[in-house]
Structure formats: C-alpha cells, structure tokens
Amino acid sequence: MPVKYRVWLILVLLLCLGVRLHAVRSPLTGVHAWRQCDTAAVARNFAEENMGILYPRVDWRGDGPGYAEMEFPVFSYAAALAYKAIGVQEWVGRLLAALGGVITALYLARLIRGISGETTALWSALVFSILPLNVYYGQAFMPESWMLAASSAGVFHFWVWSRGGPTRNFLFSAVGVSLACLLKPTSLCLGLPLLYLAWTMPRPPGGSSATPQTRADTAAAVVKDARLWLFAALTLLPSVAWYWHAQKLAEQTGLSFGILQSDKFATAELLLSTDFWWTILAERLIWSHLTWAGAIIAAVGLLVPRRHRDERLFDLWLAGFSVSLFIVTRGHFVHEYYQLPIVLPLSFHCGRVLSIGLPRRWWLWGWLLTAVAGFSVTRLVEYQRIGRTKGGPMLEFAAELRAWGIAASPLIVLSGKLPGDPSLLYHAHAKGWAFPHNELDDQTLRSLNERGARYVCGMTATFASEADRAWLQGLMQRWPGSWMDERGFVVPIGTSSSSETPPP
Numbered sequence: 001m002p003v004k005y006r007v008w009l010i011l012v013l014l015l016c017l018g019v020r021l022h023a024v025r026s027p028l029t030g031v032h033a034w035r036q037c038d039t040a041a042v043a044r045n046f047a048e049e050n051m052g053i054l055y056p057r058v059d060w061r062g063d064g065p066g067y068a069e070m071e072f073p074v075f076s077y078a079a080a081l082a083y084k085a086i087g088v089q090e091w092v093g094r095l096l097a098a099l100g101g102v103i104t105a106l107y108l109a110r111l112i113r114g115i116s117g118e119t120t121a122l123w124s125a126l127v128f129s130i131l132p133l134n135v136y137y138g139q140a141f142m143p144e145s146w147m148l149a150a151s152s153a154g155v156f157h158f159w160v161w162s163r164g165g166p167t168r169n170f171l172f173s174a175v176g177v178s179l180a181c182l183l184k185p186t187s188l189c190l191g192l193p194l195l196y197l198a199w200t201m202p203r204p205p206g207g208s209s210a211t212p213q214t215r216a217d218t219a220a221a222v223v224k225d226a227r228l229w230l231f232a233a234l235t236l237l238p239s240v241a242w243y244w245h246a247q248k249l250a251e252q253t254g255l256s257f258g259i260l261q262s263d264k265f266a267t268a269e270l271l272l273s274t275d276f277w278w279t280i281l282a283e284r285l286i287w288s289h290l291t292w293a294g295a296i297i298a299a300v301g302l303l304v305p306r307r308h309r310d311e312r313l314f315d316l317w318l319a320g321f322s323v324s325l326f327i328v329t330r331g332h333f334v335h336e337y338y339q340l341p342i343v344l345p346l347s348f349h350c351g352r353v354l355s356i357g358l359p360r361r362w363w364l365w366g367w368l369l370t371a372v373a374g375f376s377v378t379r380l381v382e383y384q385r386i387g388r389t390k391g392g393p394m395l396e397f398a399a400e401l402r403a404w405g406i407a408a409s410p411l412i413v414l415s416g417k418l419p420g421d422p423s424l425l426y427h428a429h430a431k432g433w434a435f436p437h438n439e440l441d442d443q444t445l446r447s448l449n450e451r452g453a454r455y456v457c458g459m460t461a462t463f464a465s466e467a468d469r470a471w472l473q474g475l476m477q478r479w480p481g482s483w484m485d486e487r488g489f490v491v492p493i494g495t496s497s498s499s500e501t502p503p504p
Contacts, residue, residue: 029391
C-alpha cells in the first residue's frame with residue numbers, strides 16, 4: 001500500500017470517526033429515540049440482571065422476566081461488557097456505533113481499491129463518511145452501523161477469496177455475512193452480489209483446468225461447488241437458529257420487536273401507492289440519505305460505463321437492495337434506517353464519478369461535493385434540534401419520577417401515538433408496560449393494578465389532538481390524585497395508591 005494512499009485513507013477514517021463523535025455524550029432523545037432506548041435498555045439489563053446473551057430483556061416487560069424476540073443482541077452485549085467495567089454510560093453505545101462506521105468505511109475502501117483503484121476508493125470512503133444519515137445512525141445507540149460493517153467486510157473477504165485469495169478470507173466472509181444477517185434479516189439481500197462473485201470466479205469452482213464455456217456450464221459449476229454450499233450453511237444456519245429461538249421467547253413472554261411480523265412485508269396496495277414511492281425515492285434516498293447533490297453524483301455514476309467486470313458487483317448489490325425493498329416494503333416505508341444498506345454501492349458510484357470528474361471539471365464536482373457536506377451538516381443540526389426539543393422535557397420528567405419514587409414500581413406508560421413508546425421507561429430506569437392509549441380502558445387498568453402497576457404516566461406532548469387530550473382528561477377525572485403539567489402526567493391507580501399524589 002503506497003504511503004500517500006495510506007495517509008489519505010487515515011485522514012478519511014479520522015474524519016469518519018470525528019463527525020460521529022461530535023454528539024457522543026448526547027442523551028438518547030430525538031429521532032428514533034424509542035429504538036435507541038430499546039437497544040440501550042437491553043444493554044443495561046444485561047449488565048444489571050443477567051449476562052446471558054441468548055436471553056435479552058426489555059423494560060416494557062410488565063411483571064414478567066422481559067425476554068423479547070429481537071435481532072441477535074451482540075451490539076447491546078458489547079455495550080454491557082463495557083458497562084460491567086465502567087458502569088452504565090450511554091456514550092459507550094454511541095462510540096461502538098461510531099467504530100462500526102469507521103470499519104465500514106475501511107472495508108469499503110479496501111474493496112473498491114482492489115476493483116477500481118485508490119482514487120475511487122478514497123472518494124467513495126469520503127462520501128460514505130459524510131452522508132447525513134450515515135453519520136446520524138453511525139452515532140446512534142443502534143446496531144445499524146455494525147450491520148453495515150459486517151456487510152462490507154463479508155463482501156470484501158468473499159471478493160478476495162473468489163479471486164484466488166487465501167482460504168482464511170472464506171471464513172472471514174462467512175463470519176461477516178452471518179453477523180450481518182443476525183443483526184438484520186434484510187441483509188439476506190447480500191446473497192445477490194455474493195452470487196455474482198461466485199458466478200464470475202476466474203477459476204472453475206471444481207478446480208479443474210477447464211474453464212466453463214457457457215452459462216449452463218458456469219451454473220453447473222456453481223451448483224456443484226461444495227465450498228459454496230458450506231458458505232451458505234455457515235452464513236444461514238446461525239440466523240435460522242437464532243430467530244427460531246427468538247420466536248420461542250416471544251411465544252413465552254408475548255414480547256417482540258416484530259422482526260418476523262407480517263405487517264412489515266409487501267402488500268399490493270402499498271407497492272402501488274404513489275405515497276410509498278415518493279417517500280422512499282424522494283424524501284428518503286434523494287433528500288435524506290444522499291442529499292440532492294449526492295443524488296446527482298450517484299445518478300451520473302450509474303450512467304457511466306463500467307471499466308472493470310467486477311464493478312458490476314455494485315450493480316448487483318443495488319439489485320439485492322431492491323429485492324429487499326419489494327419484500328419488506330412496509331418496514332422500509334416506516335423506518336428510514338432500512339435504506340442504509342443502499343448507501344454502500346451508491347458511495348462507490350459517487351466515488352467513481354468524483355475520481356473521473358474532479359480532474360476535468362473540478363469546479364462542478366467540487367461544488368456538488370461541498371453541497372453534500374453542507375446539506376449533511378444541515379440535516380444533522382436539525383436532528384440534534386429535534387433531540388433537544390423533545391428530549392429535554394422527557395429527561396426532566398423521568399428524573400422527577402425517580403425522585404418521587406414512582407419509578408420504583410411497575411409503570412404503565414401511555415402515548416397518544418402508535419405504537420407505545422418505551423423511552424420514558426428507559427430514562428426513568430423503570431420497568432412496566434408501554435401502551436398506545438387506545439388499547440387501555442379502566443378494566444385493563446384494574447387488571448394491571450392487580451399485577452403490581454401503581455401509576456399511569458406519559459408525556460403530555462404526545463396527546464396533541466383534541467380527541468387524545470379529551471381522553472386523557474377523562475382518565476384523570478376518573479382516578480383521584482392525578483396530576484399533569486406541560487411535560488407529563490401521573491395517574492395513581494388502585495386503592496393502595498390513589499392517595500399517593502406526586503409533588504406539584
């Protein structure tokens with residue numbers, strides 16, 4: 001590796017790390033705070049209750065043990081290991097996510113350098129490092145950055161092995177792809193680019209001296225290659241085993257992250273909806289993930305002819321993502337972080353254009369790259385503003401719930417939004433139930449009171465509509481001792497707690 005390239009790569013990686021550490025000590029509030037709080041709660045519960053990685057526990061457990069169906073909790077477990085050493089510190093999860101982003105950029109650069117050269121590799125890694133949602137979810141207490149790191153590592157090592165590299169790359173790739181699938185089942189879309197690499201292996205899979213002459217010969221060689229079947233087993237069986245176990249946990253406790261729920265999958269109505277395609281293509285990919293300037297660069301890159309055969313790998317990577325889009329349609333529609341994997345191949349196309357275009361029309365492509373950075377900063381500032389605006393009242397209210405002793409008993413946390421939000425449980429360091437308000441009535445309250453619940457609480461701001469506010473007022477009138485301010489509300493329930501009114 002030339003010294004000049006190494007220096008520039010280190011600078012890019014330092015930038016990648018630096019932009020992800022700017023908010024490392026921020027509380028878990030704002031955009032997708034509920035998902036961050038869930039991940040952090042699992043880590044905290046590992047550290048405080050039991051370190052059995054096969055039995056992740058959530059806060060919204062009611063009066064049960066809290067075992068929940070979820071992705072393999074290796075990210076939360078890594079944070080819990082650090083908690084055991086230094087205590088519960090939320091910045092640990094953010095730092096782990098940031099390191100995942102750096103590893104992704106490193107492996108992306110290594111892959112692209114081997115295929116398209118050093119200049120394209122550096123520009124691609126730079127683009128990946130500064131795109132706004134890459135940065136945001138690369139500092140969020142979530143496993144997304146680790147999934148991207150595992151994906152890029154898996155593809156890189158498979159590329160090296162399939163092009164005649166050492167056998168250890170076969171094992172490294174299997175570990176990477178398996179981990180990506182354990183972290184996110186949608187990573188199964190990596191099968192398409194990996195199949196392309198297997199299809200285009202320069203040596204016949206069987207090891208004979210004769211190279212396949214037709215597509216049928218190639219297909220037969222791929223099917224007969226025992227190493228590829230072994231690779232499939234190594235990557236898929238751990239996920240099959242884990243999600244079977246996770247489903248058993250859900251059957252035992254009724255708690256689930258909805259990993260395999262049918263409402264995440266495609267429906268004809270949604271696929272034919274203009275709202276879906278506008279949200280995914282315009283609002284998410286063009287405006288949020290790439291920024292409009294980055295989208296222009298990526299679009300040009302898709303049109304530029306491929307110079308090397310292996311550059312088609314990234315086209316198959318895009319195709320694999322498209323397959324997941326058509327299968328897990330509602331999941332993509334609801335969650336913007338479902339689209340993060342597409343940024344890996346699109347970063348390559350951006351880097352390819354910049355490596356070709358900057359020496360010729362530096363003013364044009366330099367201006368677009370500057371615009372990407374500018375829009376990334378703007379989007380990140382907006383996300384931070386949302387975190388401060390929404391998070392401040394919740395953190396204050398949660399602190400008061402702890403000070404009043406209310407958080408010591410199982411809580412019922414209500415939200416005017418769907419589904420129930422467990423963030424308040426996490427920040428109050430409490431356990432209990434999280435409901436959307438329309439799933440709760442007085443009979444259910446009495447039943448939960450018999451199971452240990454003493455208070456209903458929630459954030460006032462989530463009951464924004466007149467109908468929701470009227471529902472909340474009715475609840476408070478029916479239960480004496482209720483209290484509310486502009487931040488939150490507390491409703492004592494049951495004979496034993498009706499006189500326990502929190503301080504004004």
